[in-house]
Amino acid sequence: MKVIVADSINQKGIDNLKEVAEVVVDTDITPEELLNTISEYEAIIVRSRTKVTREVIEKADKLKIIARAGVGVDNVDVEAATEKGIMVVNAPESTSITVAEHTMGMMLTAARKIAIADKSVKEDKWEKSRFMGVELRNKTLGVVGMGRIGSQVVSRCKAFEMDVIVYDPYLPKEVAKQMGVELADLETVLKVSDFITIHVPLTPETKHLISKKELEIMKDDAFIVNCARGGIIDEDALYDALSNDKIGGAALDVYEEEPPKGSKLLSLDNLVATPHIAASTREAQRDAAIIVANEVIEVLKG
Ligand code: NAD
Numbered sequence: 001m002k003v004i005v006a007d008s009i010n011q012k013g014i015d016n017l018k019e020v021a022e023v024v025v026d027t028d029i030t031p032e033e034l035l036n037t038i039s040e041y042e043a044i045i046v047r048s049r050t051k052v053t054r055e056v057i058e059k060a061d062k063l064k065i066i067a068r069a070g071v072g073v074d075n076v077d078v079e080a081a082t083e084k085g086i087m088v089v090n091a092p093e094s095t096s097i098t099v100a101e102h103t104m105g106m107m108l109t110a111a112r113k114i115a116i117a118d119k120s121v122k123e124d125k126w127e128k129s130r131f132m133g134v135e136l137r138n139k140t141l142g143v144v145g146m147g148r149i150g151s152q153v154v155s156r157c158k159a160f161e162m163d164v165i166v167y168d169p170y171l172p173k174e175v176a177k178q179m180g181v182e183l184a185d186l187e188t189v190l191k192v193s194d195f196i197t198i199h200v201p202l203t204p205e206t207k208h209l210i211s212k213k214e215l216e217i218m219k220d221d222a223f224i225v226n227c228a229r230g231g232i233i234d235e236d237a238l239y240d241a242l243s244n245d246k247i248g249g250a251a252l253d254v255y256e257e258e259p260p261k262g263s264k265l266l267s268l269d270n271l272v273a274t275p276h277i278a279a280s281t282r283e284a285q286r287d288a289a290i291i292v293a294n295e296v297i298e299v300l301k302g
Helices: 011-018 031-040 054-059 078-083 092-112 114-122 148-159 173-179 186-192 212-217 235-243 282-301
Strands: 002-005 022-025 043-046 065-068 087-089 140-144 163-167 195-198 223-226 249-252 271-273
Touching: 002 011, 002 031, 011 022, 011 282, 031 054, 043 282, 054 078, 065 282, 078 087, 087 282, 092 114, 092 148, 092 195, 092 223, 092 249, 092 271, 092 282, 140 148, 140 186, 148 163, 148 195, 163 186, 186 212, 212 235, 235 249
Parallel strands: 002 022, 002 043, 043 065, 065 087, 140 163, 140 195, 195 223, 223 249, 249 271
Antiparallel strands: none
């Protein structure tokens, strides 16, 4: 059996695959080369670079499984794969801790003005009074979306002695109780929270879930963090709220357009910005490779 690894993944995943199949690692493969060779393979593993299009899938006569070593399957034509009976898998759980840790970093960076203080010191300045911050302790964390990542953020924030309130209409009350969190409607969460963190998927329902009206409900000194998906926060409304000090600050890892070239948000001192790196750690990449390699092995073994 032959497997193609078309984007770079952690070696441990490749080693595991080699125990059951012939593994071709070709991380420079072009779309044309993939089209011409895909019929040789039972499985393909990709990350973000390689697009598994309908055209590729149509030529994939032996293919049983398409695996994406990461979260989401945006670069795979799932409909075409399903029509052909090819399984599509990914590794959404591989990045939960990594994204939760990044979220903690974003909260602390916003609360303690670490990014702008760093910039100031490197400009040879010593502006101690400019960077008065706030503690996380005894503050209320509002979590929007209590899934894999949201719940990891909650356990970390509890260690910081924060109170937690959650908006997640799909989380059963009993589960919330077991997790030791209070459920509330979005308006209440926005009203009482000092830090709000977003961990919902982007869907028609969550597009601009946080817009002008929601930002107006927030406390004037509250912070909002989005390490989920661009488009959940309305960026024009966020710019207005931040530039008028309607809220204390924001931290974004994701944007409506990526990269957010020319976005006026980037001119603001009360915005912390990272380039969609919340999932980028060695551990998350390793775990993603191991998880999808195991899925491929299961399928190849039948
Ligand atoms: P998950 O599916 O485990 O959890 C999502 C939670 O959101 C669920 O509990 C669900 O009930 C809830 N939810 C869905 N619709 C909702 C709504 N309208 N209002 C409130 N709650 C709602 O997902 P996860 O693994 O925790 O990931 C969360 C988000 O993080 C996803 O959007 C994912 O794409 C994103 N993510 C971003 C990065 C990054 O690099 N920045 C990396 C990994 C994941």
